[in-house]
Amino acid sequence: MSEPILKVKSLSKSITAHGNTLSILSDISLQVCKAETVAIIGTSGAGKSTLMTLLAGLDVPTSGEIELLGQPLSQLDDEARAQLRGESIGFVFQSFLLIPSLNAIENVTLPTVLRGEGEDQVKAKALLASVGLAGRELHLPTQLSGGEQQRVALARAFMSEPKILFADEPTGNLDKKTAKNIIELLFAMNRDNGTTLILVTHDEQLAARCSRILRIDDGKLVEEIITAKASSVL
Amino acid sequence: MNAISSSKKSTLNSNLLLRWSWREIYSAQLWPVVAALVLIVACVVALSALAMRVEKVITAEGRSMLAADVVQTSSYPINPLIIDKADQLALQQSAQVSFQTMGFSDTSMHLISVKAVDSFYPLRGELRLKTKQETLSQHVLPGELWVAKRVLGLLDVEVGQTLAVGDAELVISGIIEADPELVFNPFNSIPAVFIHESDIEKTGALQIGSRVEYKRFFNGADNKLDDLQNSVELQPGEKWLSEKNQGNSGGFINKAKQYLSLTILMVIAMASLTLVLTCSHYASGRAQTIAMLKSLGASRVWLKRWLMIQVAILLAIGLVVGSLLGIVIEALLRLPLTDVLPKELPSYGFLPFLMGASVAILVAIPALGIPLKKLLDTPAINVLQQTKSKTKAAWWLILFPLSAFIYYYFDASMVWLVLVGLIVLFTLLALVSYACILLVSRFKWGPAMSLAISRLKRSPKQSLMQLAALSGSLMLIAVIWLLRSDLVGDWQKAVPENAPNVFAVNINPTELPGYLTHFDQRKIERSEAFPVIRGRLSHINGTDVYRAEQYKANPANILKREVNFTWLETLPSYNQVLDGQWGQSQGVSVEQKVARQLGLTIGDKLTFTVNSLQVTAAVNSIRDVHWQSMKPNFIFIFTPDVLQNLPATWMLSARVSEQDNDLLNQLSRDFPTISLIDFRVLGNKLQSMLAQVSLSLTVLASIAVLSGILLMFTLLRLSLKQRQSEVMLYRTLGATKKRISQTLWAEYGLLAIIAGFVATVGAELLVYSLMQWGFKLTPSLHVEMWLVLPIIALLIVLGSLRSLFKQLLTPL
Structure with missing residues (x-):
């Protein structure tokens, strides 16, 4: 088994509201290896999205340690975490989150622009072609369907050649057929790029396509299932 | 190679940033911000440019009435130090000596007022001297004698004949058509003549003890004139005159200027509010984008740059x-x-452009800075979960415009009055409005209204903000409009279109009935005849005003000279009684400024010396007198019993037109001892100036009102846009279009009526304070506004939301 690129130890997150402390996640430890596909599942409010925000360095835990790509996140400030995300992490969101005033190719080049590099139009064009949107480069998000917008979001996620891709309910806003297509594409691109995938979903069927499933319930990691797909990465 | 590629990358990067920023603005999200900025700049540029121009014109006008930029007057020959200093500063100078002496013709004599000037007089304004051959000249030369037209009638002489001015025999060169120093004083019945200063000695009029006024006129750059005035300490009897302390139109022009700066301030306040609203709306709409960019790895520096390009x-x-x-x-x-x-x-x-840019930038620093800083602080986690930003709003940015404001308006009391008033009122307005909603909610209403009220009560902070902004801007609009109406009304009252333009004074009681008949036969509008008796105030409550320390230390003008008294059965209708009540006997009514100067109150016993007799009367009332109204006015008006047995002459005023010139000539001929003074030129000039200034105030007020409406329009549309998802939810839950439309109308209608009502109260309070303490005019209530303002509020709401309501409901 290859070297873990994500190590989590005794992770807890709680929030205080109106004088009461509410525990969202407690004592979670896990490891994710390179090129692994991991699904985090659980019911609504179980804490899976919170876990993802902590793993991706979007938020800080109340206690516990996260080491992402060899870097302890607790020792990085906001800016350093942003830099780490910019260089090594990709995201796919449920609501696509494309910039409405930028066209498809500009949305795809965004990660490299944010890194201070130029717009690599050739690569962006190739990525758009690989998600089946050749010829639609100049279309604005409003001129694209939901499925097409998520394809653009996928192309954007792979633009910076991330080491880890976080996907938060990537098919949550799509119809079944479109969702299926998007998932095929996501896994294919993930495989082709050798990316580690962490997928948050409540869809058990979708989770089953990953090599490992982590079930969260009431803020705790209650089950870890190694699926048949695991052999391909082990 | 590396350097080249990195510079190319950075250019590409900037290109996308520029393109993107432009599209953010272009995609209509930022147009309201642009509109507010444009409004601020345009108003400041336009109003300050106009103010500068008008100021220059007013200054020139004032100076032309002084015959120079600055004048030194003295009861003694002008201090040579002043003349030397003016020479050093290379100022233009001119001199005048004025005195009274007798004028003699072959057949009669009369007291005349002589102005002896040098050949440079006047340095400003127009001196028009006309010879018999109708040739005009503008300066007085040695040996010349120019006389007021009245002199010809009074002394029975003609142009070209000889007239003795004191001991000097001079040939009348022509008549004075225009004298720059002409002022409104109907009691100044002594006609004027101009001679050259080199002829003074020949008149033999300047003896020790004669009453002479020396004037020295100066023209030059403002800083040099300031230098001159600061160079010498004034001696008793010496005075500097400038357009700032002189001029009979100064009062209303100053008020117009105050109004101008007040309006600029209010327009800036309203435009700034629009800027704040639109910008915070933009910021709240962009929070998720910023969070997403942060999740994709955008650094703070990059985001700052992105926002700064948009701001730029x-x-x-x-x-x-x-x-x-x-x-x-x-x-x-x-x-x-x-x-x-x-x-x-x-x-x-x-x-003006510099000012426009500075004001816009100063206002933009907090208006854009605070929401954009908050936007920049949006945590990355917001991309997935809504959390509140933990950083505090950068309120300190307000210090930028605030300190500039304090610096600029440090000693402008009126501005501070308005500012403090606005802050207090805005807070009060919001609270009172909210209290109104609570009150309304206690009654039983139909479903639409109940829903609307509960909607307003559910988000008190938002409702309060909306009410404060709506009633605040309505209030400002009303204030600007009412102030304009009150100011213009006050001026029109002061100088009405039918104001008298000729005065007849020194009418002998036996001549009076015959004299009046002439006017009445021609149906000329005239005042009643007033008896005039000259005298001095000598004692207040038994205290000798010439000996008591309190009056000696700071002698009021009134104590230095004889004044004209009159006695009447009733007070003139155009004098408003401010305190006390007019009585039947032993009473005197006093003009308010004099009463204030002397500390007089109702019941004080005043003693006057009239023709070496002493008369006593008690103050029965204090009156407001508009001296500029050109109507006969008196400081002291007595009840008939006090003065009617003393010998008096009579005076009256009348409104004559150009067709009545022959009557005026006939009156001058038939009643040579009565002085008929013609103020038509001065009156017309004042009136046309007033009409035009009033008109431009109206234009100005209209622009301010338009900017206020723009603010409300933006406010309402923004607030309704935020409701889009709520409306969609109602529709999804099965609410009919009619029900939603009724609820929205009920909510915004209620908002408008309450805001309109509260704005009315606020506007009345603010206008009252401004008239009372700012413009120092008599405040009044504006009953019609109580109805009009809520209706206007409703119309504005209707106008701005109608199309949007349809748009909100159509796609569903």
């Missing part, structure tokens, strides 16, 4: 378009002033 584009558009619009508005504002302003206008230079 916004400011650039705002400044350029605003400045251009400002030029257009200034020209529009100037249209009604065409006749008042000279043909060749002084240039306003760069200053």
